[in-house]
Amino acid sequence: MTQSASAIRRRGLSLEYKVPLLITFLLAAMLALSVGLAYNEVRKSTLLAANERIQRIANQLAELAQASATAQQETMREVAADADVHALLANADSATITDAAETLAGLRSSMDTILPIEVWRTPTGDVAYALPPFDGQTGARSAEPAVLPDSGGYGPIHEIDGRTFYWSAAPIKEGDETVGYIAQLRRIGTTAGADEIEDLVGPRAAIYFLNATDGPWTSLEGEVIDAPATGVGAGPVDYTGGDGTRYTGYAAPIAGTPWLLLVELPLDAVLAPVSVFLQRLAMALFALILIGAAGAWLLSRGFIRPLKDLSFAAGAIAGGDYSRRVRVARGDEIGELGEAFNRMSAQVEEAHSDLQHQFMESQELADELEHANDQMQVVMADMEVAREDAEKASRAKSDFLATISHEIRTPINAIIGYTDLLLMELQGPLTADQKDHLERVRASGRHLVRLIDEVLDLARIESGQVQIDFQRGSSADAITNALSLLQPQAAEKSLTVEFEGADDGEIPYQGDPKRVEQIIVNMLANAVKFTDTGGRVTITRNLHRGTESSNASDPPTLFITVEDTGIGIPADKHEEIFEPFVQAETGYTRGHGGAGLGLAISRKFARIMGGDLTVQSAEGRGSTFTLRLPAAPS
Ligand code: ADP
Numbered sequence: 001m002t003q004s005a006s007a008i009r010r011r012g013l014s015l016e017y018k019v020p021l022l023i024t025f026l027l028a029a030m031l032a033l034s035v036g037l038a039y040n041e042v043r044k045s046t047l048l049a050a051n052e053r054i055q056r057i058a059n060q061l062a063e064l065a066q067a068s069a070t071a072q073q074e075t076m077r078e079v080a081a082d083a084d085v086h087a088l089l090a091n092a093d094s095a096t097i098t099d100a101a102e103t104l105a106g107l108r109s110s111m112d113t114i115l116p117i118e119v120w121r122t123p124t125g126d127v128a129y130a131l132p133p134f135d136g137q138t139g140a141r142s143a144e145p146a147v148l149p150d151s152g153g154y155g156p157i158h159e160i161d162g163r164t165f166y167w168s169a170a171p172i173k174e175g176d177e178t179v180g181y182i183a184q185l186r187r188i189g190t191t192a193g194a195d196e197i198e199d200l201v202g203p204r205a206a207i208y209f210l211n212a213t214d215g216p217w218t219s220l221e222g223e224v225i226d227a228p229a230t231g232v233g234a235g236p237v238d239y240t241g242g243d244g245t246r247y248t249g250y251a252a253p254i255a256g257t258p259w260l261l262l263v264e265l266p267l268d269a270v271l272a273p274v275s276v277f278l279q280r281l282a283m284a285l286f287a288l289i290l291i292g293a294a295g296a297w298l299l300s301r302g303f304i305r306p307l308k309d310l311s312f313a314a315g316a317i318a319g320g321d322y323s324r325r326v327r328v329a330r331g332d333e334i335g336e337l338g339e340a341f342n343r344m345s346a347q348v349e350e351a352h353s354d355l356q357h358q359f360m361e362s363q364e365l366a367d368e369l370e371h372a373n374d375q376m377q378v379v380m381a382d383m384e385v386a387r388e389d390a391e392k393a394s395r396a397k398s399d400f401l402a403t404i405s406h407e408i409r410t411p412i413n414a415i416i417g418y419t420d421l422l423l424m425e426l427q428g429p430l431t432a433d434q435k436d437h438l439e440r441v442r443a444s445g446r447h448l449v450r451l452i453d454e455v456l457d458l459a460r461i462e463s464g465q466v467q468i469d470f471q472r473g474s475s476a477d478a479i480t481n482a483l484s485l486l487q488p489q490a491a492e493k494s495l496t497v498e499f500e501g502a503d504d505g506e507i508p509y510q511g512d513p514k515r516v517e518q519i520i521v522n523m524l525a526n527a528v529k530f531t532d533t534g535g536r537v538t539i540t541r542n543l544h545r546g547t548e549s550s551n552a553s554d555p556p557t558l559f560i561t562v563e564d565t566g567i568g569i570p571a572d573k574h575e576e577i578f579e580p581f582v583q584a585e586t587g588y589t590r591g592h593g594g595a596g597l598g599l600a601i602s603r604k605f606a607r608i609m610g611g612d613l614t615v616q617s618a619e620g621r622g623s624t625f626t627l628r629l630p631a632a633p634s
Contacts, residue, residue, distance in 0.1 A: 016304040023296035024289060031285045038281065043274050047248065050270040051236055055250040057201050058263040062252035065209075069154065069257055076170035077152075079107055080182045085172060088119060089180050092128055104131050107184055115165070119172070120181045128180065152181070154257040156211045157188055157218060164188045164209075164218040166259075188218050204269040208262045212253060217262075234260060241266075306334045310341055322349035394463040401459040405452045412452075416445040454597040458580055461604045468608055472632040473513040474506055475541050475558055482520040483539070489528050496536045497528075507543050508632040509558045511609035516629065519605055519613065522598040523562040523625045529594070530623070531566035538563045543631055556631040557611075563624040569617040577615070578603045602627075 013021075079085060088100035104117050108131075117131040155167035165185050172180040188209050197207060197220060208225070209218045210232065217227045229239035234253045240246050249264035309326045316324040325345060328338040419442040421427070423435065430438065460466040479499055490497045509516065520539075527537045542559045569577060573584045580600040603613040610630045617623035 014304070014308075016300055016308070019300035019304070020293060020296035023300075024293040027292040027296075028289050031288060035278075035281050035285055039274070039278050042277055043271060046274050047270060050265060051248060051250065054201075054205075054248070054263045054265055055236070055252070057205075058250040058252035058261055061197065061207065061263065062254045062261040065259075065261055066255045066257070069254065072168060073153065073170065073256070076107065076168060076182055076184070079103055080170040080172045085119065085182065086174070086179075089121060089128055089172060097129060100129060101131060104129075104182070107182075115185045115187065117182070117184045120183055122178055122180050154259070156213065156258050157209060157215055159216045159224050162224055164216055164222060164224055188222050201263060202265075202269075205263055205265050208264070210251070210260050210262060212258050212260050232260070232262065237262070237264075303334065306330070306338060310338065313341065313345070317345055317348060322352050391463075395465075398459045398463045398465055401456055405456050409449060409452055412445050412448050416442055416449070419445065451595055451597075454595065454601060457601050458597055458604075461601065461608070466605075466608070468515065468605075469512045470510060470609070471513065472508050473511055473516055475509055475516075475560060475629075476502065476506060478513060478517045478520055479539055479541065479560065481517050482524050485521055486524045486528055489525075490537065493528065493531070493533045493535075495528060495531055495534070497524075498536070498538045500538055500540045504541075506634060507541055507558050508634055509629040510632040511611070511629050512605075515605045515609065516627075519602040519627055520560065520562070522602045523613075523627065526598065526625070527562050527564035527566065527623070531564045535565040537565075558629045558631040560627045560629070561624055562627075563622065565622040568619040568621050568623055569615065570619045571617075574615055574617065578613070 082100075082103045084096070084099040084103045087096045090096075100119070104119070107117055119128040119130075120126070121128045152169050152171045155169070157164050157166050159165075165187055167183055168186055169181045169183040171178045172182060198205070201207065207220050209220075210216070210227070212234065214230060216224045219225055226242060228241045228247070229237065232239075232251055234251050237249045237251055238247065239249075246267040247264045248267055248270060249262050251260040251262040253259075254261055306326070313324045313326045322345065325342045326338045328335050328342065330338075419438050422430065423438050423442070457466070479502075483497065483499060487497070524537065524539070531537060538561075540561050540563070542561075544557055544559060545554045569584050573582075576582050577584055577596075578599050579596075581596045582600075583594065583596040599613070606613040606627055606629070611628040614626050614628070615623060616626070
């Protein structure tokens, strides 16, 4: 009881909570997974769209920049073809310089009034003329050769004192031969265009100019900034700024120049709408989970409540309340379960009441039995008293018999003794008649002594006082002794007495030799007594396993038979003759003497020793008596 209760407790959380928790968990996991996937997709496509947009803008701006560069180059080439410039190159005197300076001044823009515009001579490369404020600066070029586009066009962006510049150059041709260049140092970037471009690309976008090879990054306004990435080529780029902000951008090459135009956008700006989407989705998800959890709880309550009721009812029945039923208010499988449970409880209740009834009946029966038992105890106690009384009486009888037999035997022995003395004729000779009478007296005396011995034996056996001395005895000795005792009587009647198999060796038995001999003497005496003159008495002995049939597992048994050709015994007397004082034929037996005790005593002794004495006989055709005794190991 306690064990099962603790087992129930150990089961933990009720299904009523477990099921909705599980459903909620699964729902949350599923939704989280799908949100994760959706977020990923949205993020990817947003990034893709942003990159495409940036690329488009970068390409457009690069085209604009290219157009302006082409226009500028055009102007320079026109100036390079001017006769004034050629004249200056041919002969630089004050007149040609004045004319050329006027022409060259046309190249000046408001942004770079102080930057050099020079006329170079080839192949020496020295400066033929430089526009003010670099007047008369003939000789060395202002620019490093590395940044000069010798074939005309644009040089790479380079930095001077925190500002970025580039050289623009146009060849001066004399026929097909290049005789010199017009070279102008220019600043990159305009503040004028910056606002418009910002309108175009959005407030968080930034635009930079940079060399296709490498070098400083320049903002639209012409400021140099620390390059956040190196080795940037044309195409999409990703990098992390100095403050850790991540950027995505696109670098478009500006045709006709060695420059790139890069448009960048901070990643967080690109992904801002995705974050908003994620937040909204998360809120929707949370609401969904709440609704799902509530639904799951209601559903599980609908299932678990009836099961709980069933469980309580089953508990009540287990506790002995057999009248307990559950309420069935639904038609589905759970309702069916409830109905089945109620039917089952009704059967249990009925079976229990039957059992109780039977129990009461058996209780009554047990009471009656106990009563009977008590009565039996009383009877048994009475019987015990009676048995003790009987035993006492039997002992008294035996004592009496022993005493009496002693008292009788003493005078008879005296009679026999004196008769013997007389027959020895010590007191004088006797006549034949006297002798005959004395011999009859002696025979009667002996008969009486034997009778008394037999009565005494019987009394002892019946009162359980007989002493049996179990030992290993010789069957041949027992038979030979008995034969020698009976030989004279047999000879008197001219009977043939044979001991068959006398030389077969020893077959020992387990028993009291004195009693065994007494039994054989009795068997032989009867055979001699009830066989007419000239008859035959045969003794045999055999060893068999078992009592009747030969069975290897039975103990070995010795069989001694005495067969005669005498008068036989009628079939209806076969058992009776083993009763004390019974003789088969009263009239005839009287003629043979005896009290009918020999067989009774013999059988009792045989049985006490674990054997038996039996007879096979037919009237007028002789008798066979068989003594059975447990054989001793030879
Ligand atoms: P008894 O002293 O009379 O011989 P037993 O008990 O020895 O007493 O025998 C009982 C009776 O059984 C005998 O009186 C006789 O009628 C019968 N009986 C015993 N042995 C034989 C036998 N070998 N042949 C015929 N009858 C016998």
